[in-house]
Amino acid sequence: MNWEESTKNKMLHLQLPTDPRWVNIAEMNLEEILVDHAYCEQKAASSCISLIVNFHEFAELVEMLTPVVAEEWSHFERVLEQINKRGYKLGKPRRDEYVIKLSEFVKKGGSRSDQIVEQLLMNALIEARSCERFKLLSKNIADEELQKFYYELMVSEAGHYVNFIELARKYKNEEKVNNRLKEWLAYEAEVIKSLELRGDRMH
Numbered sequence: 001m002n003w004e005e006s007t008k009n010k011m012l013h014l015q016l017p018t019d020p021r022w023v024n025i026a027e028m029n030l031e032e033i034l035v036d037h038a039y040c041e042q043k044a045a046s047s048c049i050s051l052i053v054n055f056h057e058f059a060e061l062v063e064m065l066t067p068v069v070a071e072e073w074s075h076f077e078r079v080l081e082q083i084n085k086r087g088y089k090l091g092k093p094r095r096d097e098y099v100i101k102l103s104e105f106v107k108k109g110g111s112r113s114d115q116i117v118e119q120l121l122m123n124a125l126i127e128a129r130s131c132e133r134f135k136l137l138s139k140n141i142a143d144e145e146l147q148k149f150y151y152e153l154m155v156s157e158a159g160h161y162v163n164f165i166e167l168a169r170k171y172k173n174e175e176k177v178n179n180r181l182k183e184w185l186a187y188e189a190e191v192i193k194s195l196e197l198r199g200d201r202m203h
Contacts, residue, residue, distance in 0.1 A: 012128045012161060016189035023136040025199025030143075031088040032200035038079040039093040040130065040202050044160075045072035047123060055116045061167055068160060075153060082149065098203035099126060101191045105184065113171045120171075121181055124164035125188045129203060131157035 026033045048069045052062050083090060102125060106118045134154035138147050168177045195203075 012131060012158070013185055014128055014132055014188070015185050016192050018129075018133055018136060018192070019197050020136075022133070022197060022199060023140045025197070026137065027141045027199075029199045031083070031086070033202060034079060034083050034086075034088060035091045036094055036200060037202045038076055038083060038090060040096075041072050041076035041079055042093075043096070043099070044126070045069050045076065048072060051116075051119060051123075055112070055119075057112070058116060058171065060170055061116065064163055064167060068163065071156065071160075075156070078149070082146070094201065096201075096203060097195060098129070098191060098201075101194070102126065102188065105187045117168045117172045117177060117180070120164045120168040121177075121184050124161050124168070124181075125184055126203075127157045127161040127164065129188070129192070131161060133202060 048065045052065055052069070055061055080090065102122050106122055107114070109115075131154050134150045134157060138150035138154055141147060141150075165177075165181070168181075
């Protein structure tokens, strides 16, 4: 089964596609987009570590996310390799308005299961949007090496999205998770709509 077929079954279901102009602007700001991407991978690894540490009593979560930490960090290393290969510099991390706005939608309080489900759904949406943008880069930029690179990462991010959704469904009624996911998807679309179109940010 190829990636396009598998995603039909595993449903990214983003409600608002990225403005197609984004990939053209990103290609003209390749150093900035690679630097921002590197920090996105670092933050993804850090986020999974935080989930493991803060929700250590959820054994399946610890087991599933531990290898994801290693994979996300390897992605950071691979992006850094692409940066160095092109004579670019890593530079400073940038404020991620997209993730900040998503975090504002997280419901506070409730049971430990409620809390972990919120965190898992937020992380799932970040992976889904990253996956969608990696697909755009893989199909539209001229650099053939980066085309292949972003295709590989696209497949990986789709898998992480599925991991987060499957975990959420283990810790809460599936219908409730699906209903909350719909709310997250609608909110994420509004966030994307509200953000300035920038080619120096992955999100």
